[in-house]
Amino acid sequence: MDLTARLGRISPIEAGTPDERALVRAAQDGSAEAMEGLYRAHWPRAYRAAYLVVHDAAGAEDIAQEAFLAAIRALDRFDRRRPFGPWLHRIVVNRAIDWSRARSLRREVEEDASAAAEPDPPAELPELVRSLAALQPEQRAVIVLRHLLGYTPGEIADLLDLPRGTVNSRLRRGLDALSKDVE
Amino acid sequence: MSPLDGFRAPGEAAAQERGRHVVAAAYARRQPVQRRRAPIRLLLALGTVAALAAVAFTPPGHAVLTSVRKAIGIEHAQDALSALPAPGRILAGGWIVNADGSARRLGAYADSSWSPFGRFVVTAAGDRIVALTDAGAVRWQLGRPVTSLPRWGGTRTDTRIAYFSGQQLRIVAGDGTGDRPVSMHLVPRIAPAWRPGSSFTLAYAETHGRVRVLDVERRRLVFAAGGLAAPRKLEWSSDGRRLLVVTRSGLVVFDERGRRVARRTGRFVDAAFLPASDRVVTLTRHVLSLDGRTLFRTSGELGQVVPSPNGRRLLVTWPEADQWLFVPTQGGRVRAVGNIAAQLDGSGFPVDGWTS
Numbered sequence A: 001m002d003l004t005a006r007l008g009r010i011s012p013i014e015a016g017t018p019d020e021r022a023l024v025r026a027a028q029d030g031s032a033e034a035m036e037g038l039y040r041a042h043w044p045r046a047y048r049a050a051y052l053v054v055h056d057a058a059g060a061e062d063i064a065q066e067a068f069l070a071a072i073r074a075l076d077r078f079d080r081r082r083p084f085g086p087w088l089h090r091i092v093v094n095r096a097i098d099w100s101r102a103r104s105l106r107r108e109v110e111e112d113a114s115a116a117a118e119p120d121p122p123a124e125l126p127e128l129v130r131s132l133a134a135l136q137p138e139q140r141a142v143i144v145l146r147h148l149l150g151y152t153p154g155e156i157a158d159l160l161d162l163p164r165g166t167v168n169s170r171l172r173r174g175l176d177a178l179s180k181d182v183e
Numbered sequence B: 001m002s003p004l005d006g007f008r009a010p011g012e013a014a015a016q017e018r019g020r021h022v023v024a025a026a027y028a029r030r031q032p033v034q035r036r037r038a039p040i041r042l043l044l045a046l047g048t049v050a051a052l053a054a055v056a057f058t059p060p061g062h063a064v065l066t067s068v069r070k071a072i073g074i075e076h077a078q079d080a081l082s083a084l085p086a087p088g089r090i091l092a093g094g095w096i097v098n099a100d101g102s103a104r105r106l107g108a109y110a111d112s113s114w115s116p117f118g119r120f121v122v123t124a125a126g127d128r129i130v131a132l133t134d135a136g137a138v139r140w141q142l143g144r145p146v147t148s149l150p151r152w153g154g155t156r157t158d159t160r161i162a163y164f165s166g167q168q169l170r171i172v173a174g175d176g177t178g179d180r181p182v183s184m185h186l187v188p189r190i191a192p193a194w195r196p197g198s199s200f201t202l203a204y205a206e207t208h209g210r211v212r213v214l215d216v217e218r219r220r221l222v223f224a225a226g227g228l229a230a231p232r233k234l235e236w237s238s239d240g241r242r243l244l245v246v247t248r249s250g251l252v253v254f255d256e257r258g259r260r261v262a263r264r265t266g267r268f269v270d271a272a273f274l275p276a277s278d279r280v281v282t283l284t285r286h287v288l289s290l291d292g293r294t295l296f297r298t299s300g301e302l303g304q305v306v307p308s309p310n311g312r313r314l315l316v317t318w319p320e321a322d323q324w325l326f327v328p329t330q331g332g333r334v335r336a337v338g339n340i341a342a343q344l345d346g347s348g349f350p351v352d353g354w355t356s
Helices: A002-009 A020-029 A032-054 A057-073 A084-109 A126-131 A137-148 A153-159 A164-182 B011-029 B039-055 B058-072
Strands: B089-092 B095-097 B103-105 B112-114 B120-122 B128-133 B138-143 B147-153 B159-165 B168-173 B180-182 B201-205 B211-215 B221-224 B232-235 B243-249 B252-257 B262-267 B270-273 B279-285 B287-292 B294-298 B304-307 B313-316 B323-328 B334-336 B353-355
Touching: A020 A084, A032 A057, A032 A084, A032 A137, A032 B011, A057 A084, A057 B011, A084 A137, A084 A153, A126 A137, A126 A164, A137 A153, A137 A164, A153 A164, B011 B103, B011 B252, B058 B147, B089 B112, B112 B147, B112 B353, B120 B159, B128 B147, B128 B159, B180 B201, B180 B211, B201 B232, B221 B252, B232 B270, B243 B270, B252 B279, B270 B287, B270 B304, B279 B304, B294 B323, B304 B353
Parallel strands: none
Antiparallel strands: B089 B095, B089 B353, B095 B103, B112 B120, B120 B128, B128 B138, B147 B159, B159 B168, B168 B180, B201 B211, B211 B221, B232 B243, B243 B252, B252 B262, B270 B279, B279 B287, B287 B294, B304 B313, B313 B323, B323 B334
8 A cells, every 4th residue: 555645745854944943043032923933833743643643632632732832841952953843743742652552541440431432533534544543553653753744764763762673563564454454 | 745734633723723822821931041141131130139139128128028928928939830739620711720730721711610520611702602521622502692600510410501691590401402591680790509419409699689599490499598798609518508608798608498507797708618518718808717717818919719629728819919829728838829821821810610
Protein backbone atom coordinates (compact mmCIF):
# COMPACT_ATOMS: atom_id res chain seq x y z
CA MET A 1 0.00 0.00 0.00
CA ASP A 2 1.36 3.41 -0.91
CA LEU A 3 0.43 5.73 1.91
CA THR A 4 1.87 8.69 0.10
CA ALA A 5 -0.40 8.10 -2.81
CA ARG A 6 -3.39 7.80 -0.53
CA LEU A 7 -2.66 10.89 1.47
CA GLY A 8 -1.02 13.12 -1.09
CA ARG A 9 2.53 14.10 -1.82
CA ILE A 10 4.66 14.35 1.27
CA SER A 11 6.76 17.43 1.73
CA PRO A 12 9.76 17.32 3.99
CA ILE A 13 9.58 19.08 7.34
CA GLU A 14 10.72 22.62 6.86
CA ALA A 15 13.91 23.38 8.63
CA GLY A 16 13.95 26.50 10.75
CA THR A 17 13.21 29.14 8.16
CA PRO A 18 14.33 32.73 8.71
CA ASP A 19 10.72 33.70 9.35
CA GLU A 20 10.30 31.01 11.97
CA ARG A 21 13.60 31.86 13.63
CA ALA A 22 12.50 35.48 13.81
CA LEU A 23 9.23 34.45 15.42
CA VAL A 24 11.01 32.31 18.01
CA ARG A 25 13.46 35.12 18.79
CA ALA A 26 10.64 37.64 19.15
CA ALA A 27 8.60 35.25 21.30
CA GLN A 28 11.63 34.74 23.55
CA ASP A 29 11.89 38.51 23.86
CA GLY A 30 8.28 38.87 24.93
CA SER A 31 6.28 39.46 21.74
CA ALA A 32 2.74 38.10 22.14
CA GLU A 33 2.21 38.57 18.41
CA ALA A 34 5.17 36.30 17.66
CA MET A 35 3.84 33.66 20.02
CA GLU A 36 0.49 33.91 18.30
CA GLY A 37 2.26 33.44 14.97
CA LEU A 38 4.01 30.31 16.19
CA TYR A 39 0.73 29.03 17.57
CA ARG A 40 -1.13 29.57 14.32
CA ALA A 41 1.65 27.99 12.29
CA HIS A 42 2.11 24.89 14.40
CA TRP A 43 -1.07 24.18 16.34
CA PRO A 44 -3.03 22.48 13.50
CA ARG A 45 -0.28 19.92 12.87
CA ALA A 46 0.19 19.32 16.58
CA TYR A 47 -3.54 18.76 17.09
CA ARG A 48 -3.89 16.49 14.04
CA ALA A 49 -0.86 14.45 15.01
CA ALA A 50 -2.18 14.03 18.54
CA TYR A 51 -5.61 13.10 17.23
CA LEU A 52 -4.21 10.47 14.90
CA VAL A 53 -2.42 8.81 17.81
CA VAL A 54 -5.16 9.02 20.46
CA HIS A 55 -8.29 9.13 18.24
CA ASP A 56 -10.06 11.28 20.79
CA ALA A 57 -10.74 14.94 20.09
CA ALA A 58 -10.79 16.09 23.73
CA GLY A 59 -7.61 14.16 24.47
CA ALA A 60 -5.89 15.59 21.40
CA GLU A 61 -6.90 19.09 22.41
CA ASP A 62 -5.44 18.64 25.88
CA ILE A 63 -2.23 17.18 24.45
CA ALA A 64 -1.78 19.99 21.94
CA GLN A 65 -2.47 22.61 24.59
CA GLU A 66 -0.12 21.00 27.07
CA ALA A 67 2.59 20.78 24.42
CA PHE A 68 2.37 24.50 23.76
CA LEU A 69 2.36 25.27 27.48
CA ALA A 70 5.45 23.10 27.89
CA ALA A 71 7.03 24.93 24.96
CA ILE A 72 6.31 28.28 26.60
CA ARG A 73 7.83 27.10 29.87
CA ALA A 74 10.98 26.03 28.03
CA LEU A 75 11.06 28.90 25.54
CA ASP A 76 14.03 30.66 27.07
CA ARG A 77 16.13 27.51 26.83
CA PHE A 78 15.21 26.85 23.22
CA ASP A 79 18.06 27.02 20.69
CA ARG A 80 16.64 29.40 18.12
CA ARG A 81 18.88 28.01 15.38
CA ARG A 82 16.87 24.81 15.45
CA PRO A 83 13.41 24.37 13.91
CA PHE A 84 10.47 24.73 16.24
CA GLY A 85 8.28 21.99 14.72
CA PRO A 86 10.31 18.88 15.65
CA TRP A 87 10.75 20.19 19.17
CA LEU A 88 6.99 20.53 19.52
CA HIS A 89 6.22 17.25 17.75
CA ARG A 90 8.47 15.34 20.13
CA ILE A 91 6.39 16.61 23.04
CA VAL A 92 3.08 15.98 21.27
CA VAL A 93 3.77 12.44 20.14
CA ASN A 94 5.32 11.29 23.41
CA ARG A 95 2.40 12.71 25.37
CA ALA A 96 -0.06 11.12 22.97
CA ILE A 97 1.56 7.72 23.46
CA ASP A 98 1.45 8.19 27.24
CA TRP A 99 -2.19 9.26 27.04
CA SER A 100 -3.12 6.16 25.03
CA ARG A 101 -1.30 3.86 27.43
CA ALA A 102 -3.02 5.49 30.41
CA ARG A 103 -6.39 5.01 28.79
CA SER A 104 -5.65 1.34 28.23
CA LEU A 105 -4.77 0.98 31.91
CA ARG A 106 -7.98 2.70 32.98
CA ARG A 107 -9.98 0.38 30.79
CA GLU A 108 -8.53 -2.64 32.54
CA VAL A 109 -9.42 -1.47 36.00
CA GLU A 110 -12.78 0.17 35.44
CA GLU A 111 -15.83 -1.93 36.10
CA ASP A 112 -17.84 -0.37 33.35
CA ALA A 113 -15.65 -1.17 30.38
CA SER A 114 -18.05 0.38 27.93
CA ALA A 115 -17.62 3.77 29.54
CA ALA A 116 -13.88 3.76 28.90
CA ALA A 117 -13.80 1.97 25.58
CA GLU A 118 -12.03 3.76 22.77
CA PRO A 119 -14.62 5.63 20.78
CA ASP A 120 -15.01 4.76 17.15
CA PRO A 121 -13.56 7.46 14.91
CA PRO A 122 -16.25 9.58 13.25
CA ALA A 123 -17.56 7.99 10.08
CA GLU A 124 -16.66 10.96 7.90
CA LEU A 125 -12.90 10.47 8.43
CA PRO A 126 -10.89 8.85 5.64
CA GLU A 127 -10.82 5.07 5.79
CA LEU A 128 -7.08 5.08 6.32
CA VAL A 129 -7.41 7.33 9.37
CA ARG A 130 -10.10 5.06 10.79
CA SER A 131 -7.88 2.05 10.23
CA LEU A 132 -5.03 3.68 12.15
CA ALA A 133 -7.18 3.44 15.28
CA ALA A 134 -6.78 -0.34 15.28
CA LEU A 135 -2.98 -0.15 15.63
CA GLN A 136 -0.96 0.06 18.82
CA PRO A 137 -0.28 3.67 19.91
CA GLU A 138 3.45 3.19 19.34
CA GLN A 139 2.80 2.06 15.77
CA ARG A 140 0.41 4.94 15.16
CA ALA A 141 3.02 7.36 16.42
CA VAL A 142 5.75 6.27 14.02
CA ILE A 143 3.33 6.19 11.09
CA VAL A 144 2.07 9.67 11.90
CA LEU A 145 5.62 10.96 12.20
CA ARG A 146 6.79 9.24 9.03
CA HIS A 147 3.89 9.50 6.66
CA LEU A 148 1.93 12.47 7.88
CA LEU A 149 4.62 14.74 9.34
CA GLY A 150 7.30 13.57 6.92
CA TYR A 151 10.17 12.69 9.24
CA THR A 152 12.79 10.16 8.18
CA PRO A 153 13.21 6.98 10.26
CA GLY A 154 16.45 8.40 11.63
CA GLU A 155 14.74 11.60 12.72
CA ILE A 156 11.90 9.58 14.30
CA ALA A 157 14.45 7.54 16.22
CA ASP A 158 15.91 10.77 17.60
CA LEU A 159 12.49 12.24 18.42
CA LEU A 160 11.27 9.18 20.29
CA ASP A 161 14.62 8.09 21.73
CA LEU A 162 14.35 4.73 20.03
CA PRO A 163 16.84 2.59 18.09
CA ARG A 164 16.41 3.07 14.39
CA GLY A 165 15.71 -0.64 13.96
CA THR A 166 12.77 -0.38 16.35
CA VAL A 167 11.36 2.50 14.35
CA ASN A 168 11.70 0.52 11.12
CA SER A 169 10.05 -2.57 12.57
CA ARG A 170 7.15 -0.57 14.00
CA LEU A 171 6.70 1.11 10.66
CA ARG A 172 6.76 -2.18 8.79
CA ARG A 173 4.33 -3.94 11.14
CA GLY A 174 2.01 -0.97 11.23
CA LEU A 175 1.94 -0.69 7.47
CA ASP A 176 1.37 -4.42 7.11
CA ALA A 177 -1.62 -4.20 9.42
CA LEU A 178 -2.98 -1.20 7.56
CA SER A 179 -2.55 -3.03 4.25
CA LYS A 180 -4.69 -5.90 5.48
CA ASP A 181 -7.31 -3.57 6.81
CA VAL A 182 -7.56 -1.10 3.97
CA GLU A 183 -6.87 -3.11 0.83
CA MET B 1 1.75 20.00 -0.04
CA SER B 2 1.68 18.02 3.17
CA PRO B 3 -0.90 15.29 3.69
CA LEU B 4 -1.89 17.05 6.88
CA ASP B 5 -3.09 19.96 4.79
CA GLY B 6 -5.83 17.71 3.53
CA PHE B 7 -6.67 15.99 6.81
CA ARG B 8 -8.79 17.82 9.34
CA ALA B 9 -9.32 16.31 12.78
CA PRO B 10 -12.81 16.57 14.31
CA GLY B 11 -13.58 19.80 16.16
CA GLU B 12 -10.37 21.38 14.99
CA ALA B 13 -11.42 25.00 14.57
CA ALA B 14 -13.16 25.25 17.95
CA ALA B 15 -10.30 23.45 19.69
CA GLN B 16 -7.77 25.80 18.10
CA GLU B 17 -9.70 28.83 19.30
CA ARG B 18 -9.97 27.47 22.85
CA GLY B 19 -6.29 26.62 22.87
CA ARG B 20 -5.37 30.06 21.59
CA HIS B 21 -6.78 31.68 24.71
CA VAL B 22 -5.05 29.20 27.00
CA VAL B 23 -1.70 29.64 25.29
CA ALA B 24 -2.00 33.43 25.13
CA ALA B 25 -2.84 33.56 28.85
CA ALA B 26 0.10 31.29 29.69
CA TYR B 27 2.42 33.37 27.55
CA ALA B 28 1.15 36.59 29.15
CA ARG B 29 2.16 35.41 32.62
CA ARG B 30 5.55 34.17 31.46
CA GLN B 31 8.48 36.13 32.74
CA PRO B 32 11.18 36.14 30.05
CA VAL B 33 14.78 35.73 31.05
CA GLN B 34 16.67 38.99 30.86
CA ARG B 35 19.44 38.27 28.39
CA ARG B 36 21.33 41.53 28.73
CA ARG B 37 20.81 43.73 31.71
CA ALA B 38 21.49 47.31 30.72
CA PRO B 39 23.31 49.35 33.36
CA ILE B 40 20.50 51.88 33.43
CA ARG B 41 18.01 49.13 34.31
CA LEU B 42 20.27 47.91 37.06
CA LEU B 43 20.48 51.40 38.46
CA LEU B 44 16.71 51.77 38.28
CA ALA B 45 16.23 48.44 40.02
CA LEU B 46 18.66 49.42 42.77
CA GLY B 47 16.89 52.74 43.09
CA THR B 48 13.56 50.96 43.48
CA VAL B 49 14.95 48.68 46.15
CA ALA B 50 16.37 51.65 47.98
CA ALA B 51 13.06 53.48 47.77
CA LEU B 52 11.16 50.48 49.08
CA ALA B 53 13.65 50.08 51.88
CA ALA B 54 13.20 53.73 52.77
CA VAL B 55 9.45 53.32 52.78
CA ALA B 56 9.69 50.19 54.89
CA PHE B 57 11.76 51.92 57.52
CA THR B 58 9.55 54.97 57.86
CA PRO B 59 6.81 54.41 60.42
CA PRO B 60 3.85 54.73 57.96
CA GLY B 61 5.56 52.61 55.30
CA HIS B 62 6.51 49.96 57.78
CA ALA B 63 2.94 49.83 59.02
CA VAL B 64 1.64 49.27 55.50
CA LEU B 65 4.06 46.45 54.77
CA THR B 66 3.41 44.85 58.13
CA SER B 67 -0.33 44.99 57.68
CA VAL B 68 -0.02 43.35 54.29
CA ARG B 69 2.03 40.51 55.76
CA LYS B 70 -0.21 40.13 58.76
CA ALA B 71 -3.29 40.33 56.65
CA ILE B 72 -3.31 36.74 55.67
CA GLY B 73 -0.40 35.07 57.33
CA ILE B 74 1.44 34.79 54.07
CA GLU B 75 4.04 36.98 52.49
CA HIS B 76 4.02 36.00 48.85
CA ALA B 77 1.33 34.85 46.47
CA GLN B 78 2.19 32.28 43.86
CA ASP B 79 2.05 33.88 40.44
CA ALA B 80 0.43 30.85 38.79
CA LEU B 81 -1.93 28.04 39.61
CA SER B 82 0.29 24.98 39.84
CA ALA B 83 -2.07 22.56 41.55
CA LEU B 84 -5.18 22.90 43.65
CA PRO B 85 -4.59 22.19 47.35
CA ALA B 86 -7.60 19.86 47.47
CA PRO B 87 -9.08 17.39 45.01
CA GLY B 88 -11.72 18.46 42.54
CA ARG B 89 -12.25 20.93 39.72
CA ILE B 90 -13.15 24.60 39.88
CA LEU B 91 -15.53 26.29 37.45
CA ALA B 92 -14.97 30.01 36.99
CA GLY B 93 -15.89 32.36 34.19
CA GLY B 94 -16.09 29.72 31.49
CA TRP B 95 -12.90 27.97 32.61
CA ILE B 96 -12.42 24.66 34.34
CA VAL B 97 -9.36 24.53 36.57
CA ASN B 98 -8.30 20.95 37.22
CA ALA B 99 -6.66 19.59 40.37
CA ASP B 100 -3.25 19.56 38.66
CA GLY B 101 -3.56 23.27 37.89
CA SER B 102 -4.22 22.86 34.18
CA ALA B 103 -7.12 24.89 32.85
CA ARG B 104 -9.53 24.34 30.01
CA ARG B 105 -11.53 27.18 28.51
CA LEU B 106 -15.08 26.19 27.71
CA GLY B 107 -15.96 29.53 26.13
CA ALA B 108 -17.00 33.05 27.01
CA TYR B 109 -19.46 31.92 29.68
CA ALA B 110 -19.72 34.09 32.77
CA ASP B 111 -22.76 32.58 34.48
CA SER B 112 -22.50 28.80 34.84
CA SER B 113 -22.88 25.91 37.21
CA TRP B 114 -21.82 22.27 37.45
CA SER B 115 -24.21 19.39 37.01
CA PRO B 116 -24.72 17.52 40.32
CA PHE B 117 -21.82 15.14 39.71
CA GLY B 118 -19.56 17.41 37.71
CA ARG B 119 -19.91 15.72 34.35
CA PHE B 120 -21.55 18.68 32.64
CA VAL B 121 -21.82 22.43 32.86
CA VAL B 122 -24.84 24.64 32.21
CA THR B 123 -24.41 28.25 31.32
CA ALA B 124 -26.59 31.26 30.58
CA ALA B 125 -25.36 32.79 27.35
CA GLY B 126 -27.49 35.83 26.57
CA ASP B 127 -30.61 34.48 24.92
CA ARG B 128 -29.72 30.81 25.33
CA ILE B 129 -29.28 28.16 27.97
CA VAL B 130 -26.38 25.94 26.93
CA ALA B 131 -25.44 22.53 28.33
CA LEU B 132 -21.82 21.55 27.77
CA THR B 133 -19.62 18.60 28.46
CA ASP B 134 -16.66 19.29 30.70
CA ALA B 135 -14.59 19.28 27.50
CA GLY B 136 -16.56 22.24 26.16
CA ALA B 137 -18.69 20.41 23.58
CA VAL B 138 -22.24 21.71 23.35
CA ARG B 139 -24.77 18.97 24.18
CA TRP B 140 -27.84 21.07 23.65
CA GLN B 141 -28.98 24.65 23.76
CA LEU B 142 -32.31 26.24 24.34
CA GLY B 143 -33.30 29.67 23.08
CA ARG B 144 -34.93 31.82 25.77
CA PRO B 145 -34.75 35.60 26.22
CA VAL B 146 -32.38 37.13 28.77
CA THR B 147 -31.28 33.98 30.60
CA SER B 148 -29.44 34.04 33.92
CA LEU B 149 -28.48 32.11 37.07
CA PRO B 150 -28.83 28.50 35.82
CA ARG B 151 -28.51 25.83 38.50
CA TRP B 152 -28.41 22.09 37.88
CA GLY B 153 -29.75 19.55 40.39
CA GLY B 154 -30.88 15.95 40.67
CA THR B 155 -29.46 12.45 40.70
CA ARG B 156 -27.12 10.52 38.43
CA THR B 157 -30.04 9.37 36.32
CA ASP B 158 -32.48 12.26 36.39
CA THR B 159 -31.68 15.94 36.58
CA ARG B 160 -33.33 19.33 36.20
CA ILE B 161 -32.00 22.78 35.52
CA ALA B 162 -33.59 25.88 37.04
CA TYR B 163 -32.88 29.23 35.45
CA PHE B 164 -34.27 32.69 34.93
CA SER B 165 -35.55 34.01 31.63
CA GLY B 166 -36.24 37.64 32.23
CA GLN B 167 -38.38 37.66 35.38
CA GLN B 168 -39.58 34.07 34.93
CA LEU B 169 -38.11 31.21 36.90
CA ARG B 170 -38.17 28.15 34.60
CA ILE B 171 -37.01 24.54 34.76
CA VAL B 172 -35.90 22.16 32.02
CA ALA B 173 -34.83 18.53 32.19
CA GLY B 174 -31.12 17.76 32.01
CA ASP B 175 -31.50 16.59 28.41
CA GLY B 176 -33.00 19.92 27.35
CA THR B 177 -36.61 18.75 27.19
CA GLY B 178 -39.73 19.76 29.10
CA ASP B 179 -38.91 23.43 29.52
CA ARG B 180 -41.64 25.18 31.55
CA PRO B 181 -42.16 28.12 33.89
CA VAL B 182 -42.25 27.71 37.66
CA SER B 183 -42.87 31.25 38.85
CA MET B 184 -43.33 34.68 37.32
CA HIS B 185 -42.53 38.27 38.22
CA LEU B 186 -39.37 37.58 40.17
CA VAL B 187 -36.19 39.62 40.34
CA PRO B 188 -33.41 37.51 38.85
CA ARG B 189 -30.80 38.46 41.42
CA ILE B 190 -30.45 35.37 43.59
CA ALA B 191 -29.72 31.93 42.17
CA PRO B 192 -32.30 29.24 42.95
CA ALA B 193 -31.01 26.25 44.93
CA TRP B 194 -31.85 22.59 44.34
CA ARG B 195 -32.16 20.45 47.43
CA PRO B 196 -29.72 17.52 47.06
CA GLY B 197 -31.49 14.25 46.34
CA SER B 198 -34.17 12.94 44.07
CA SER B 199 -37.16 15.03 45.11
CA PHE B 200 -36.60 18.02 42.79
CA THR B 201 -37.24 20.49 45.55
CA LEU B 202 -36.24 24.02 44.66
CA ALA B 203 -35.67 27.02 46.93
CA TYR B 204 -35.96 30.46 45.41
CA ALA B 205 -36.35 34.03 46.58
CA GLU B 206 -39.37 36.14 45.88
CA THR B 207 -39.70 39.85 46.35
CA HIS B 208 -40.31 41.46 49.75
CA GLY B 209 -37.96 39.15 51.65
CA ARG B 210 -39.80 35.89 51.05
CA VAL B 211 -38.27 32.51 50.26
CA ARG B 212 -40.32 29.63 48.86
CA VAL B 213 -39.38 25.97 48.78
CA LEU B 214 -41.28 24.08 46.11
CA ASP B 215 -41.51 20.44 45.03
CA VAL B 216 -41.55 21.25 41.33
CA GLU B 217 -42.58 17.77 40.12
CA ARG B 218 -45.60 17.50 42.43
CA ARG B 219 -46.16 21.27 42.24
CA ARG B 220 -46.42 21.33 46.02
CA LEU B 221 -45.23 24.06 48.36
CA VAL B 222 -42.91 22.58 50.98
CA PHE B 223 -42.63 25.78 52.99
CA ALA B 224 -42.41 29.52 52.64
CA ALA B 225 -40.65 31.98 54.92
CA GLY B 226 -40.99 35.74 55.08
CA GLY B 227 -39.53 38.65 56.97
CA LEU B 228 -36.04 38.09 55.60
CA ALA B 229 -34.03 41.25 55.03
CA ALA B 230 -33.11 41.19 51.33
CA PRO B 231 -31.94 37.59 50.75
CA ARG B 232 -28.63 37.38 48.90
CA LYS B 233 -27.91 33.68 48.67
CA LEU B 234 -29.66 30.33 49.12
CA GLU B 235 -27.79 27.08 49.77
CA TRP B 236 -28.77 23.60 50.97
CA SER B 237 -26.56 21.47 53.19
CA SER B 238 -25.24 18.43 51.34
CA ASP B 239 -27.70 16.12 53.12
CA GLY B 240 -30.62 18.36 52.12
CA ARG B 241 -31.79 18.82 55.73
CA ARG B 242 -30.83 22.47 56.15
CA LEU B 243 -31.39 25.56 54.02
CA LEU B 244 -29.08 28.53 54.51
CA VAL B 245 -30.34 32.00 53.61
CA VAL B 246 -27.81 34.81 53.62
CA THR B 247 -29.47 38.19 53.96
CA ARG B 248 -28.39 41.80 54.12
CA SER B 249 -28.37 41.74 57.92
CA GLY B 250 -27.31 38.19 58.76
CA LEU B 251 -28.01 34.58 58.04
CA VAL B 252 -30.82 32.19 58.87
CA VAL B 253 -30.77 28.38 58.75
CA PHE B 254 -34.06 26.52 58.20
CA ASP B 255 -34.73 22.84 58.71
CA GLU B 256 -36.52 20.76 56.08
CA ARG B 257 -39.93 21.76 57.47
CA GLY B 258 -39.23 25.46 57.41
CA ARG B 259 -38.41 26.00 61.10
CA ARG B 260 -35.66 28.47 61.87
CA VAL B 261 -32.95 26.48 63.63
CA ALA B 262 -30.14 29.04 63.63
CA ARG B 263 -29.74 32.74 63.15
CA ARG B 264 -26.79 35.13 63.20
CA THR B 265 -26.67 38.83 62.64
CA GLY B 266 -23.82 40.46 60.79
CA ARG B 267 -22.84 42.02 57.49
CA PHE B 268 -21.97 38.84 55.65
CA VAL B 269 -20.90 39.04 52.03
CA ASP B 270 -21.11 35.26 51.71
CA ALA B 271 -21.61 32.06 53.68
CA ALA B 272 -21.66 28.36 52.86
CA PHE B 273 -22.18 24.95 54.43
CA LEU B 274 -19.11 22.80 54.78
CA PRO B 275 -19.69 19.61 52.78
CA ALA B 276 -21.12 16.66 54.74
CA SER B 277 -21.93 18.83 57.72
CA ASP B 278 -24.26 21.58 58.88
CA ARG B 279 -21.39 23.82 59.90
CA VAL B 280 -21.52 27.23 58.25
CA VAL B 281 -18.48 29.19 57.18
CA THR B 282 -19.08 32.93 57.02
CA LEU B 283 -17.35 35.73 55.19
CA THR B 284 -17.59 39.43 55.94
CA ARG B 285 -15.71 41.97 53.84
CA HIS B 286 -12.53 41.35 55.81
CA VAL B 287 -12.93 38.21 57.95
CA LEU B 288 -13.45 34.52 57.23
CA SER B 289 -14.86 32.54 60.16
CA LEU B 290 -15.94 29.02 61.00
CA ASP B 291 -17.87 28.22 64.19
CA GLY B 292 -17.05 31.68 65.50
CA ARG B 293 -13.32 31.13 65.01
CA THR B 294 -11.46 33.50 62.69
CA LEU B 295 -9.66 31.55 60.01
CA PHE B 296 -8.38 34.50 58.10
CA ARG B 297 -8.43 38.30 58.26
CA THR B 298 -7.35 41.04 55.91
CA SER B 299 -7.76 44.75 55.41
CA GLY B 300 -8.58 44.03 51.78
CA GLU B 301 -12.07 43.43 50.48
CA LEU B 302 -13.00 39.77 50.06
CA GLY B 303 -15.65 38.55 47.70
CA GLN B 304 -16.79 34.95 48.08
CA VAL B 305 -16.15 31.67 49.87
CA VAL B 306 -16.39 28.25 48.18
CA PRO B 307 -15.56 25.07 50.16
CA SER B 308 -13.59 22.29 48.51
CA PRO B 309 -15.56 19.06 47.96
CA ASN B 310 -13.75 17.39 50.87
CA GLY B 311 -14.32 20.40 53.13
CA ARG B 312 -10.67 20.78 54.03
CA ARG B 313 -10.01 23.99 52.14
CA LEU B 314 -11.94 27.15 51.50
CA LEU B 315 -11.44 29.09 48.31
CA VAL B 316 -11.80 32.77 49.16
CA THR B 317 -11.79 35.25 46.31
CA TRP B 318 -10.00 38.55 46.68
CA PRO B 319 -10.84 40.40 43.47
CA GLU B 320 -9.05 43.66 44.17
CA ALA B 321 -5.79 41.76 44.73
CA ASP B 322 -6.52 39.47 41.75
CA GLN B 323 -6.00 36.48 44.05
CA TRP B 324 -7.59 33.23 45.06
CA LEU B 325 -6.79 32.25 48.63
CA PHE B 326 -6.96 28.65 49.76
CA VAL B 327 -7.57 28.62 53.50
CA PRO B 328 -7.37 25.35 55.46
CA THR B 329 -10.34 24.71 57.73
CA GLN B 330 -8.28 22.86 60.33
CA GLY B 331 -5.33 25.20 60.67
CA GLY B 332 -2.24 25.53 58.54
CA ARG B 333 -0.76 27.81 56.00
CA VAL B 334 -2.92 29.91 53.70
CA ARG B 335 -1.99 29.50 50.08
CA ALA B 336 -2.50 32.48 47.80
CA VAL B 337 -2.44 32.43 44.01
CA GLY B 338 -2.19 35.69 42.12
CA ASN B 339 -2.65 36.77 38.52
CA ILE B 340 -5.97 34.94 38.36
CA ALA B 341 -7.48 37.30 35.79
CA ALA B 342 -4.44 36.99 33.54
CA GLN B 343 -4.44 33.22 33.79
CA LEU B 344 -8.15 32.90 33.13
CA ASP B 345 -8.45 35.47 30.40
CA GLY B 346 -10.01 38.15 32.55
CA SER B 347 -12.28 35.68 34.38
CA GLY B 348 -11.98 34.08 37.80
CA PHE B 349 -14.33 36.32 39.77
CA PRO B 350 -16.82 35.08 40.79
CA VAL B 351 -16.15 31.36 41.10
CA ASP B 352 -19.09 29.27 39.86
CA GLY B 353 -18.35 26.09 41.81
CA TRP B 354 -15.86 23.50 43.03
CA THR B 355 -16.91 19.95 42.27
CA SER B 356 -15.41 16.58 42.93
